[in-house]
Amino acid sequence: MNKIKxxxxxxxxxxxxxxxxxxxxxxDFEIMGVMENGKIFLDKLATxxxxxxxxxxxLNMPEMNGVEVSKVMQxxxxxxxxxxxxxxDQERFINKMIEAGAAGYLVxxxxxxxxIHSIRTVYxxxxxxxxxxxxxxxxxxxxxxALLQANGNIQIELTDREKMILQMICKExxxxxxxxxxxxxxxxxxxxxxxxxxxxxxxxxxxxxLYAVNTGIFESKxx
Amino acid sequence: MNKIKxxxxxxxxxxxxxxxxxxxxxxDFEIMGVMENGKIFLDKLATxxxxxxxxxxxLNMPEMNGVEVSKVMQxxxxxxxxxxxxxxDQERFINKMIEAGAAGYLVxxxxxxxxIHSIRTVYxxxxxxxxxxxxxxxxxxxxxxALLQANGNIQIELTDREKMILQMICKExxxxxxxxxxxxxxxxxxxxxxxxxxxxxxxxxxxxxLYAVNTGIFESKxx
DNA sequence: TAAAAATCAGGTAAAAACACGCGTATAATT
DNA sequence: AATTATACGCGTGTTTTTACCTGATTTTTA
Numbered sequence: 001m002n003k004i005k006x007x008x009x010x011x012x013x014x015x016x017x018x019x020x021x022x023x024x025x026x027x028d029f030e031i032m033g034v035m036e037n038g039k040i041f042l043d044k045l046a047t048x049x050x051x052x053x054x055x056x057x058x059l060n061m062p063e064m065n066g067v068e069v070s071k072v073m074q075x076x077x078x079x080x081x082x083x084x085x086x087x088x089d090q091e092r093f094i095n096k097m098i099e100a101g102a103a104g105y106l107v108x109x110x111x112x113x114x115x116i117h118s119i120r121t122v123y124x125x126x127x128x129x130x131x132x133x134x135x136x137x138x139x140x141x142x143x144x145x146a147l148l149q150a151n152g153n154i155q156i157e158l159t160d161r162e163k164m165i166l167q168m169i170c171k172e173x174x175x176x177x178x179x180x181x182x183x184x185x186x187x188x189x190x191x192x193x194x195x196x197x198x199x200x201x202x203x204x205x206x207x208x209x210l211y212a213v214n215t216g217i218f219e220s221k222x223x
Numbered sequence: 224m225n226k227i228k229x230x231x232x233x234x235x236x237x238x239x240x241x242x243x244x245x246x247x248x249x250x251d252f253e254i255m256g257v258m259e260n261g262k263i264f265l266d267k268l269a270t271x272x273x274x275x276x277x278x279x280x281x282l283n284m285p286e287m288n289g290v291e292v293s294k295v296m297q298x299x300x301x302x303x304x305x306x307x308x309x310x311x312d313q314e315r316f317i318n319k320m321i322e323a324g325a326a327g328y329l330v331x332x333x334x335x336x337x338x339i340h341s342i343r344t345v346y347x348x349x350x351x352x353x354x355x356x357x358x359x360x361x362x363x364x365x366x367x368x369a370l371l372q373a374n375g376n377i378q379i380e381l382t383d384r385e386k387m388i389l390q391m392i393c394k395e396x397x398x399x400x401x402x403x404x405x406x407x408x409x410x411x412x413x414x415x416x417x418x419x420x421x422x423x424x425x426x427x428x429x430x431x432x433l434y435a436v437n438t439g440i441f442e443s444k445x446x
Numbered sequence: 447t448a449a450a451a452a453t454c455a456g457g458t459a460a461a462a463a464c465a466c467g468c469g470t471a472t473a474a475t476t
Numbered sequence: 477a478a479t480t481a482t483a484c485g486c487g488t489g490t491t492t493t494t495a496c497c498t499g500a501t502t503t504t505t506a
Contacts, residue, residue, distance in 0.1 A: 014331050014338065018241015108237050115237065159451060170433065172426040174493060187454055194496070195451095203395040204461085205494075209432040210393065382483060397461060408486055415484085417464070427493085428462075 003030040004123050007052040009041045009069070010085065011061045015108075019056070022112050029119070037061050038069035045073075051080055054119050057102075059086040060216050070102050081122040104128035158199060163217050165192045170209050170218040226253040227346045230275040232264045232292070233308065234283075238331075242279070245335050252342070261292035274303055277342050280325075282309040283439050293325050304345040327351035381422060386440050388415045393432050393441040 006029055010016040016034060024031050032052050035041040038061055045051065055073070057066040066084045073080055083104035103122040106115060118128040158166065168178045175193060179186045197203075200211045212218035229252055233239040239257055247254050255275050258264040268274065278296070282289040289307045296303060306327035326345040329338060341351040381389065391401045398412045405412070420426075423434045435441035 012331050013334055014245075015238050015241060017335055018238060018243075018245050020241075021244035022237075022241050108235050111236050112240055161452065169429055172430045174427070176493085184452095185454055187456085188452075190494080190496095191453080193494080197495075203495090204397070205428040206392055206432045207395045209429045210436070213433070213436055384484070399461085407484095410487060411485055413462080413464095414486080416462080418483095420463075426463090 001028065003028055004054060004119060005030050005032045005050070005052045006119065007031075007033040007035065007041065007045075007055045009035045009038060009055060009061070009066075010058040011037050012058075019115075023115070023119075026116055029116075038065065042069065042072060045077070051077060053123055054081045054083060056083050056085055056106075056115075056119075059084050060219065065216055066102075081125075083118055083122055083128065158196060158217070162192055162196050162199075165189060166196055166208060166212050167218050169193070169205060170212050224251065226251055227277060227342060228253050228255045228273070228275045229342065230254075230256040230258065230264065230268075230278045232258045232261060232278060232289075233281040234260050235281075242338075246338070246342075249339055252339075261288065265292065265295060268300070274300060276346055277304045277306060279306050279308055279329075279338075279342075282307050283442070288439055289325075304348075306341055306345055306351065381419060381440070385415055385419050385422070388412060389419055389431060389435050390441050392416070392428060393435050 006023065008016060008020060008023075008031065010019065013036065016036065020031055020034050023029055032050070033041075033044060033048075035044060038057070041055075057069055059066040066086075070082050070084070073082060081103045083106055084102045085106050085108055103126075104118045105128070106118055121128040164182070165178060168181070173181070175189045176186050178184075179189045182189070193208075196208060200208065202208050202211055209218070229246065231239060231243060231246075231254065233242065236259065239259065243254055243257050246252055255273070256264075256267060256271075258267060261280070264278075280289040280292055289309075293305050293307070296305060304326045306329055307325045308329050308331055326349075327341045328351070329341055344351040387405070388401060391404070396404070398416065399409050401407075402409045402412045416431075419431060423431065425431050425434055432441070
């Protein structure tokens with residue numbers, strides 16, 4: 001019987017090693033690699049003569065996050081199944097994950113059985129998403145890709161420029177400072193900021209920062 | 224030979240189970256309990272005829288965080304050694320941990336060897352803190368408890384009132400809304416806000432929100 | 447070609463950031 | 477007992493920044 005070949009990509013070492021310990025004893029699994037971030041994983045993957053069947057990818061990683069890695073893999077190795085691991089139910093990211101080619105999605109708070117089941121499921125070329133994910137997908141299909149007022153909790157993604165601005169807001173820059181750094185008019189930055197507020201449904205800067213942190217747009221290891 | 228009796232308190236199930244798997248095979252360790260939050264842990268602890276020697280406590284937990292649990296334990300079971308687990312180096316929290324009676328402090332990104340070593344160390348009634356922690360302690364001893372401009376990275380804790388205000392800022396309330404809810408003058412809230420800015424060394428609301436999230440003052444599972 | 451993204455302009459009002467100062471209560475230290 | 481430090485409350489200012497509005501042009505992308 002062929003074992004399912006698995007790779008683990010997760011930046012928190014303890015979590016990574018723990019998950020490894022939990023999965024290595026499953027009879028039909030073979031852990032063929034454990035990496036600490038997406039970049040290292042992609043580099044190593046290129047040198048592997050035999051590729052893994054399933055990859056468990058952490059969503060929030062420095063250097064390259066799970067979605068970015070997925071995108072690359074979808075092009076280069078579309079046959080490898082991807083399961084994204086996240087801390088919270090990050091509904092807003094689910095569209096991205098699916099677009100990027102993820103076949104499954106797990107909250108880190110789930111139990112071992114769910115992990116094992118999801119790996120076997122995606123290995124059979126099926127998809128594994130939890131309830132939150134399914135709900136978000138249904139919502140997303142209604143709205144295709146533009147902005148949206150925040151009444152429900154359906155959310156549409158930000159543009160690259162908006163993410164850039166949002167990251168700089170998180171770094172405590174004012175609009176005029178951002179304008180200067182990006183060589184733009186203050187009005188432009190203000191416009192972007194307002195678009196982000198409208199899209200996210202936040203009331204003010206406080207909300208924007210939380211949104212950025214929780215969606216992974218901004219990674220704060222400052223304090 | 225007496226084994227070191229260990230309890231694990233961590234809300235993320237996968238991390239919890241993984242750590243359990245990693246530690247259970249260490250020859251001089253005995254995992255006597257694995258709990259998902261501080262409240263459950265304290266309840267169970269009261270019923271245990273034999274208490275654990277060392278407890279690994281997650282810092283960021285719903286219901287009761289690691290520091291709050293530590294405080295209770297210090298009073299009721301001062302003989303039990305506590306090691307706090309955190310995701311990032313949360314320097315600002317270290318004073319609190321020590322005050323609350325923690326004997327050790329681990330970043331979740333550390334390796335298994337460091338965990339094992341820290342458990343054995345605190346079991347011998349010694350303390351285990353990493354470099355960041357030691358640095359923060361040295362800094363803290365210079366400044367006793369007041370506010371401080373942000374030039375270095377030494378940081379002093381906020382008062383209860385300030386934490387309250389900060390939490391409401393994170394909830395996207397304006398100063399006047401906070402004033403109304405707390406039955407205060409807008410000026411008072413403004414004063415608190417400015418004190419928090421001064422203490423934390425942040426430039427604006429964006430920084431305050433990040434500070435709150437990273438120190439555990441505000442828990443954001445909103446998105 | 448149509449839609450979306452990115453750019454800029456003008457204005458207004460609210461909110462935040464940053465000065466000061468002033469008073470009271472309370473707890474720790476000398 | 478007196479001093480000191482601190483938390484907490486409130487006030488008057490000013491300037492900067494944000495929030496929200498309408499409208500427009502150009503470029504990019506689907």
